[in-house]
Amino acid sequence: MQEKGITVKKEENFSEWFTQVINKAELADLRYNLKGFVVFRPWSVLVMEKIYDLFEEELQKNGHLPCYFPSLIPKENFEKEAEHVKGFTPEVFWVTKAADKELEQELALRPTSETAFYKMYSTWIRSWRDLPLKLYQRAQVWRYETKATRPFIRSREFYWIEAHDCFATKEEAEQQVLQDIETTRKVMEEKLGIPFLPLRRPEWDKFAGALYTIGSDSLMPDGKVVQQPSTHMLGQGFAKAFGIKFVDKKEKEKYVWQTCYGPAVSRITASLIAIHGDDSGLIWPFIVAPLQVIIVPIYDKETKQKVVDRCKEIKEKLNSLGIRAEVDLTEKTPGEKFYEWELKGVPIRIEIGIKEVDNGMLTVCLRDTKERIKLEQDDFEKIYEIGKEFDERLREKAKSWFDSRLESAKTLEDLKRILASKKIARAEFCSIDKEGEKCAEVIEKEYLASIRGVRHDIAEKPEGNCIVCGKKANYVVYIAKSY
Amino acid sequence: MQEKGITVKKEENFSEWFTQVINKAELADLRYNLKGFVVFRPWSVLVMEKIYDLFEEELQKNGHLPCYFPSLIPKENFEKEAEHVKGFTPEVFWVTKAADKELEQELALRPTSETAFYKMYSTWIRSWRDLPLKLYQRAQVWRYETKATRPFIRSREFYWIEAHDCFATKEEAEQQVLQDIETTRKVMEEKLGIPFLPLRRPEWDKFAGALYTIGSDSLMPDGKVVQQPSTHMLGQGFAKAFGIKFVDKKEKEKYVWQTCYGPAVSRITASLIAIHGDDSGLIWPFIVAPLQVIIVPIYDKETKQKVVDRCKEIKEKLNSLGIRAEVDLTEKTPGEKFYEWELKGVPIRIEIGIKEVDNGMLTVCLRDTKERIKLEQDDFEKIYEIGKEFDERLREKAKSWFDSRLESAKTLEDLKRILASKKIARAEFCSIDKEGEKCAEVIEKEYLASIRGVRHDIAEKPEGNCIVCGKKANYVVYIAKSY
Numbered sequence: 001m002q003e004k005g006i007t008v009k010k011e012e013n014f015s016e017w018f019t020q021v022i023n024k025a026e027l028a029d030l031r032y033n034l035k036g037f038v039v040f041r042p043w044s045v046l047v048m049e050k051i052y053d054l055f056e057e058e059l060q061k062n063g064h065l066p067c068y069f070p071s072l073i074p075k076e077n078f079e080k081e082a083e084h085v086k087g088f089t090p091e092v093f094w095v096t097k098a099a100d101k102e103l104e105q106e107l108a109l110r111p112t113s114e115t116a117f118y119k120m121y122s123t124w125i126r127s128w129r130d131l132p133l134k135l136y137q138r139a140q141v142w143r144y145e146t147k148a149t150r151p152f153i154r155s156r157e158f159y160w161i162e163a164h165d166c167f168a169t170k171e172e173a174e175q176q177v178l179q180d181i182e183t184t185r186k187v188m189e190e191k192l193g194i195p196f197l198p199l200r201r202p203e204w205d206k207f208a209g210a211l212y213t214i215g216s217d218s219l220m221p222d223g224k225v226v227q228q229p230s231t232h233m234l235g236q237g238f239a240k241a242f243g244i245k246f247v248d249k250k251e252k253e254k255y256v257w258q259t260c261y262g263p264a265v266s267r268i269t270a271s272l273i274a275i276h277g278d279d280s281g282l283i284w285p286f287i288v289a290p291l292q293v294i295i296v297p298i299y300d301k302e303t304k305q306k307v308v309d310r311c312k313e314i315k316e317k318l319n320s321l322g323i324r325a326e327v328d329l330t331e332k333t334p335g336e337k338f339y340e341w342e343l344k345g346v347p348i349r350i351e352i353g354i355k356e357v358d359n360g361m362l363t364v365c366l367r368d369t370k371e372r373i374k375l376e377q378d379d380f381e382k383i384y385e386i387g388k389e390f391d392e393r394l395r396e397k398a399k400s401w402f403d404s405r406l407e408s409a410k411t412l413e414d415l416k417r418i419l420a421s422k423k424i425a426r427a428e429f430c431s432i433d434k435e436g437e438k439c440a441e442v443i444e445k446e447y448l449a450s451i452r453g454v455r456h457d458i459a460e461k462p463e464g465n466c467i468v469c470g471k472k473a474n475y476v477v478y479i480a481k482s483y
Numbered sequence: 484m485q486e487k488g489i490t491v492k493k494e495e496n497f498s499e500w501f502t503q504v505i506n507k508a509e510l511a512d513l514r515y516n517l518k519g520f521v522v523f524r525p526w527s528v529l530v531m532e533k534i535y536d537l538f539e540e541e542l543q544k545n546g547h548l549p550c551y552f553p554s555l556i557p558k559e560n561f562e563k564e565a566e567h568v569k570g571f572t573p574e575v576f577w578v579t580k581a582a583d584k585e586l587e588q589e590l591a592l593r594p595t596s597e598t599a600f601y602k603m604y605s606t607w608i609r610s611w612r613d614l615p616l617k618l619y620q621r622a623q624v625w626r627y628e629t630k631a632t633r634p635f636i637r638s639r640e641f642y643w644i645e646a647h648d649c650f651a652t653k654e655e656a657e658q659q660v661l662q663d664i665e666t667t668r669k670v671m672e673e674k675l676g677i678p679f680l681p682l683r684r685p686e687w688d689k690f691a692g693a694l695y696t697i698g699s700d701s702l703m704p705d706g707k708v709v710q711q712p713s714t715h716m717l718g719q720g721f722a723k724a725f726g727i728k729f730v731d732k733k734e735k736e737k738y739v740w741q742t743c744y745g746p747a748v749s750r751i752t753a754s755l756i757a758i759h760g761d762d763s764g765l766i767w768p769f770i771v772a773p774l775q776v777i778i779v780p781i782y783d784k785e786t787k788q789k790v791v792d793r794c795k796e797i798k799e800k801l802n803s804l805g806i807r808a809e810v811d812l813t814e815k816t817p818g819e820k821f822y823e824w825e826l827k828g829v830p831i832r833i834e835i836g837i838k839e840v841d842n843g844m845l846t847v848c849l850r851d852t853k854e855r856i857k858l859e860q861d862d863f864e865k866i867y868e869i870g871k872e873f874d875e876r877l878r879e880k881a882k883s884w885f886d887s888r889l890e891s892a893k894t895l896e897d898l899k900r901i902l903a904s905k906k907i908a909r910a911e912f913c914s915i916d917k918e919g920e921k922c923a924e925v926i927e928k929e930y931l932a933s934i935r936g937v938r939h940d941i942a943e944k945p946e947g948n949c950i951v952c953g954k955k956a957n958y959v960v961y962i963a964k965s966y
Contacts, residue, residue, distance in 0.1 A: 031606055031825055032599070034557055039603055042548035042618065048832055049549060065525035066532060070640055071554075072621065093555075093591060094580040099573045100625035107517070109578060116515070117577075120522055135525065140554065144581035157553055251737070361621070 001009035007341065009135060009279050014222040018150075021273060025282050028151040036149040036156035043344065044152075044269055046290035048159060051265045052138055054191050054288075055161050058183045064134040064163055069116045071139070072107040074322050077115040081241040084114060085246075087208020091143040092155075109142045114209065114234075114260065114314030117164040118242040125256060128168055132176075136259075136261075137162035152270035153226060153483050160264040166256040173233060177214060179356035180261040181456065184216050185262070188228060192286055193270045193395030194218050196228055196423070197404035199478060202440060205262075211235035214456045217480065218271045219405055223422025225452060225480040226271060229263035244364050253255035274370075275398050282345025283367050285394055286387030293318055293325035293383065294346045298334045298353040310357045314350065317380050330402050338444035342367060348383065368393055406478075409467060412447075415479060419449055424480040430466035436475075439468035443479060452478045488826065492762050495757075497705040501633075504756060508827050510764050511634040517630040519639035524634035526827065527635075527752055531642060534748045535621055537674050537771075538644050541666045547617045547646055552599045554622070555590040560598040562722040567597060570691020574626040576639075592625045597692065597743065600647040601725040608739060611651055615659075618710035619646035621748075635753035636709060636966050643747040649722075649739040651731060656716060656740035660697060663714035663744040664939065667699050670709060670746070673771055676756045676878030677701050678885035679711055680907070681933075682936030682961060685915035685923060690743075694718035697939045700963065701754045702888055706905025707934060708963045709754060712746035745862050759851075765828025766850050768877055769870035776801055776866065777829045781817045781836040793840045797833065800863050805862050825850060828872050831866065851876055889961075895930075895950060899964060902932055906961040911956035913949035919958075922951035926962060935961045 006024065009072060010017045022028050027044040040048070056066070072095060079085045093109040096102060110116060117135070121472060138161050163180070166172045181198045188194045189385050196216040206213040210232040217225040238244070239255040247253055276283040286292055295314055299307040311327040316323035326456050328337045335353070341349060347364040360377030368390065375382055409415040409425040417424040430436050432454055440451045454460070463475035489507065494502045505511050510527040523813050525529070532801040539549070548668045549605040555578060562568045576592040580586060593599060600618070608616060621644050630734055632638050633894040646663070650656045664681045687695040700708040721727070722738040730736055759766040768776055778797055781789040801808035811820045817834070824832060832848040839846060843860030849874065892898040892908040901908040915937055923934045937958050939944070945956035 021939060022687040029603060031522040031558065032553055032603060036887060037555065039553065040551040042550055045549045045551055048551075066528045067525055068528055068531075068623075068642060070515055070517060070522065071625070072517060072520065073639070077516065080799040090582045092582060093590075096577050096579045097577040097589075106580075107576075119510060120515060122485070123512070140551075142554070159551060226863050343911065404735070 004338065006279060006281055010169065010277060014220065014274070017277075017279075018274060021277055021281055021343075027273070030151060036145060038151045038157075040159075043290060044310065046363055047141055047272070047284060047288050047438050048265045048269055049188070049195070050288040051192070051268055052161070054187045055183070055263050056136075056138065058186055059136050059163060062134075062179055062183065063132070064136045064165075067135045067137055067139055069113055069120075069139075071110050073107065073110050073113070073116050075106045077119050078108045078453055080115060083236050083237070086154065088112065089397070091145065093144055093439040094410060111141055111143045112138075112262070113137070113139070113141075113162055114238055115242075116163065118238050118244060118258075121164075121166060121256075122242045122243045122245075122412055123175075124167060124470065125246050125247055129369075131166060131168045131246060131256065132172060132340040133166040134163065135165075136161055138265075144319070149210055150270075150483070152266050155161050155266070158264055159266040160262050160380070161180045163261040170257050172260050173235075175278070176235050176259045179231070179232050180259070181214060181216075183261070184229045184231075184263065188216065189267065189273075189395070191391075191392060192268070192272060192285055193398050194268065194275055194400050195453070197478060200432070200456045201230075201453045202436060202451050202477075203434055204437045204440065205450070205453070209234060209237055211237070215453065216274070217452050217478070217482075219424060219480075220271075220274050220442075221417065221422070221482070223405070223481060224483050225424065226267060226483045228268060228271065228447045229261065231261040231474070232259060234258040234260060236301060236442075275401075276394050277345070278368075281343035282392065283318050284345040284347060286347045286390045289324065289345065289347050291324050291326055291346045292387060293323055293348045294341045295325060295327045295335075295350045295352060296334055296337045296341075297327065297329070298351055304328050304359070308466075311352050314352065314362070314380075317378070318383060320379055321384070323383055327424070329347075343385035347387060366390060368397075409479070410464075412467060413465065415443075415447060415449075419447060419481060424452075424478055425449075427467040427477060427479055428462040429475045429477040430469055430471050430473060432475050432477065439466060442468050447479075449479050449481045452480055452482070455477075486777060488822065489764055493704055493760060495746075497727070497757070500762075501758075503758060504760055504764055505634055509771045510756070513634060519628060521634045521638045523749070526773060530755070530771050531748045531752055533771040534675070534751055535644070535706070537670045538666070539619075539621065540758075541669055542619050542646060544645070545617075545662055545666065547619045547648075548579075550620055550639065552596055552603075552619045552620055554593050554595050556596070556599050556941050556951050558589045559589045559603050563598060564692050564721050566720070567692035571595065574628065576625050577628055578643075590884070593622075594624055594626045595745070596624075596645055597620070597647065597870060599719055601721050601727060601741075601854065604647075604649060604739075604843070605726045605728075608649060608670070608727055608729050610729055614649060614651045614729060614739065615655060616649040616733070617646065617659075619644055619744075622831050628945070633753075633966070635749050635756065638749070639748055641768060642749045646744040648742045648744075649727060650741070651729065651737070651739065651802060653718075653740050656718075656742050660716050660744045663712070664697060664699075666744070667712040667714075667746065671699065671701070671751065671754075672878070674874075675755060675768055676874060676881050677711070677758055678882050680935070681939045681962060683915070683939045684936045685919060685934050685960075687920045687923065688933070688936070690715040692717060692720055698936065700907075700935050700961070700965075701758070702885055702907060702963075703754070703966070704905070706888070706902065706907075706964060708751060708907065709966045711751060711754065712744065714744040715742060717741040717743060724867065728815050734738050758884075760828070761851075761875050764826035766877065767828040767830060769830045769873045771916050772807065774807050774809055774826065774829045774904075775807055775870060776831045776833060777811050777820075778810045778833045778835060779817055779820045779824075780810065780812070781834055786837040787838070789840050791834055794835050797835065797863075801866060804856070804863055804867070806863075806866055833868060849873060850888075851880075859964070864926055892950060893947075898926075898930060898932075898950065902962075902964060904931060907935075908932075909959055910950040910959040910960060911945040911947050911960055912958050913954050913956060915950055915958050915960065921951060930962075932962050932964045935963055935965070937961075
């Protein structure tokens with residue numbers, strides 16, 4: 001029988017730690033007999049559903065509406081935008097048969113839905129009155145990944161939201177890109193405590209069919225970044241390919257300007273697990289925890305009834321305040337229960353023994369600091385406050401950890417050392433346009449790292465020369481290993 | 484340009500009415516270039532999301548937890564249960580290629596997920612301690628339908644929840660079937676006001692691989708029934724095919740007993756549209772309406788500012804009470820606005836002119852009765868009550884309409900007349916086991932109707948002879964045309 005607890009330290013062997021947490025906390029199962037496909041179990045799905053809610057709330061607040069588009073995209077749509085088809089074709093699963101009949105046209109299982117949405121946009125949009133059009137769907141997409149798959153981080157079917165917006169002007173589209181980054185910040189950083197860098201990707205790493213892409217890089221404990229929500233300025237390329245035109249106020253026909261945005265909920269969960277967890281297992285933020293409070297009764301034969309009744313009463317009171325709370329009534333020992341709920345990352349544990357029944361106090365234990373707090377009887381509203389502080393602590397801890405993992409590299413020697421110490425390097429670089437690709441290839445080949453891009457949130461001015469070729473630097477870039 | 488309003492009466496030409504409502508209220512679009520696939524637009528998706536919430540809330544309350552299973556099912560899984568594969572193979576879309584490579588094994592795009600879930604259940608379930616196991620997913624499924632497709636009613640990709648439960652005993656599984664019917668009743672009847680009959684399907688019409696199936700039939704205005712959530716007693720067939728075994732308390736190895744349950748949210752929306760709507764268009768129940776209250780300002784140049792300010796203030800107050808309310812600030816005339824929001828089915832309209840600004844009253848118009856009510860200033864909580872009464876009225880109206888559409892047939896002549904008057908017939912019948920299939924075929928062929936099954940909620944005793952063959956009747960069945 002496998003050991004129940006996590007047997008490695010997160011900082012020492014992140015890869016093994018991550019695998020153990022996923023298995024032992026029952027987040028996902030890789031034993032489904034299809035390579036690269038993951039079964040997501042309730043303990044992660046309950047969290048992902050809450051992350052969906054957070055994003056959908058933000059998106060609706062800023063004028064997006066939900067829709068459901070077909071998962072299957074006829075090949076003829078898929079091939080309309082040349083760059084896009086080139087970028088995605090190597091990753092497409094194709095439906096070619098129905099029952100025992102070959103289909104007349106092969107159907108792509110959507111790897112992303114531009115070519116489904118925009119087909120309809122060309123029908124729906126006629127006039128400036130129809131703009132802006134801002135729609136999203138929560139959906140899964142399928143990509144025949146050739147890179148190594150890891151649950152939550154990269155699998156061949158993953159869970160995301162995709163927003164597809166159309167505007168009358170370039171300026172409005174650029175404003176939308178900023179708003180998308182702000183949505184990412186609000187959900188990822190403010191709500192979930194996941195720090196990230198919004199980076200304008202180099203020309204060779206942008207989304208297939210876009211003018212430019214802003215990716216959000218968050219960091220894993222092993223020093224590799226993962227791309228979190230990205231937003232793409234599509235310009236008018238798709239509009240021209242699909243004929244998405246409108247008549248403006250002066251009765252002139254024009255192409256729309258487009259953006260798209262894609263937070264991958266399953267991958268954000270990877271960062272949640274990796275960043276907040278510790279050597280005892282998961283730590284879910286209070287805001288998305290499947291259970292926010294676990295109540296553990298501590299009794300002997302004589303006190304059992306009283307203790308259990310009190311626990312149930314507390315659960316009811318917390319539930320009535322909208323707090324997700326349960327009593328652990330299994331036959332395990334209190335010690336086993338503590339251990340299990342720590343592994344599973346429940347933010348708050350309330351322990352109730354006969355003493356707590358008699359004096360009416362609550363003993364509250366915090367998952368992150370393992371601190372114990374005494375609460376007055378019925379001071380249940382306080383639990384919300386404790387939850388809020390809990391999330392603030394996680395956020396601040398993650399932030400200062402992330403900040404400590406950014407370091408400037410003046411030379412390639414620096415770069416090597418910084419990457420080896422599991423950090424992201426900040427360096428001056430010749431160009432993120434086509435002509436910089438050669439220097440990027442050197443980094444890729446010799447340091448197994450990539451040019452992640454240029455800060456989009458602040459302006460950083462280079463003062464020296466490119467860290468690779470030594471020519472005048474035009475950009476300050478971030479360099480990291482990545483998933 | 485097409486006429487804006489609905490140009491036919493629901494009772495006279497339901498099919499055309501349904502098509503017009505879907506197009507004119509912008510619920511869905513059939514112009515996506517793939518036969519049988521529908522694009523669902525925000526005005527229906529916002530409702531479907533709420534229906535999902537209602538079902539998920541009920542399911543979680545009775546012990547189900549959410550998960551996400553892969554959409555693709557390896558052919559070898561799919562073929563494990565003989566009846567199941569026979570039933571579903573004619574409807575499967577197959578993925579055979581990824582990028583330009585033929586796959587080693589064809590993958591079914593799930594038409595339903597028994598063979599995905601149960602593969603894992605055989606891994607997860609070991610002991611009586613692991614039971615019951617009750618999981619569900621919200622997901623879409625794909626079926627290569629050969630019957631005519633209609634948006635919401637039947638399309639080749641549809642949106643549902645599927646729950647898959649395992650128990651130690653047959654009795655528990657049978658209890659689950661009852662609980663599923665109760666879930667259907669709570670959501671469909673209590674919350675959404677959609678009446679239905681829970682019917683045990685005849686042997687020849689049960690789910691492929693089940694011992695028996697309880698379907699829920701709701702009625703369309705044209706006299707055809709649609710199958711709403713069905714629950715299936717699977718027995719131990721799948722458990723044996725997939726090897727889902729557990730060791731019981733006496734250390735004996737046994738197969739589990741299984742049930743599954745599948746509310747199709749897109750199809751429930753079809754019933755919502757069809758049953759509650761009227762000749763002016765949609766009527767959404769207050770509980771799921773995308774907008775519950777539309778506020779229409781009525782002003783001239785002089786009063787505009789005051790009126791608009793008051794409207795915004797009302798919107799804010801309603802929003803702060805959790806009511807979904809908007810102000811219509813477009814440049815249309817008040818008459819055009821009334822017309823449009825009636826078509827779109829918003830339950831409550833508040834009209835604000837300068838008179839309402841001055842006397843602080845609210846004029847509230849109800850979508851269903853078109854009645855006008857005067858409300859005191861700031862009596863905003865009252866809106867909830869009005870909403871609740873609104874839904875009660877819809878429910879009762881639907882119920883009495885449904886009841887009036889059930890009629891007993893003593894003879895085949897009766898049956899013919901009843902079906903022609905757009906009703907469901909109640910009749911005595913020889914058998915719903917194999918031996919009754921011949922009589923069912925007569926009904927099918929000569930009356931284009933089917934034996935929908937036997938009431939599962941009440942016991943009905945036959946007293947005479949089979950309406951078809953004249954032999955002793957063993958069942959009271961319901962007979963209807965169907966989608």
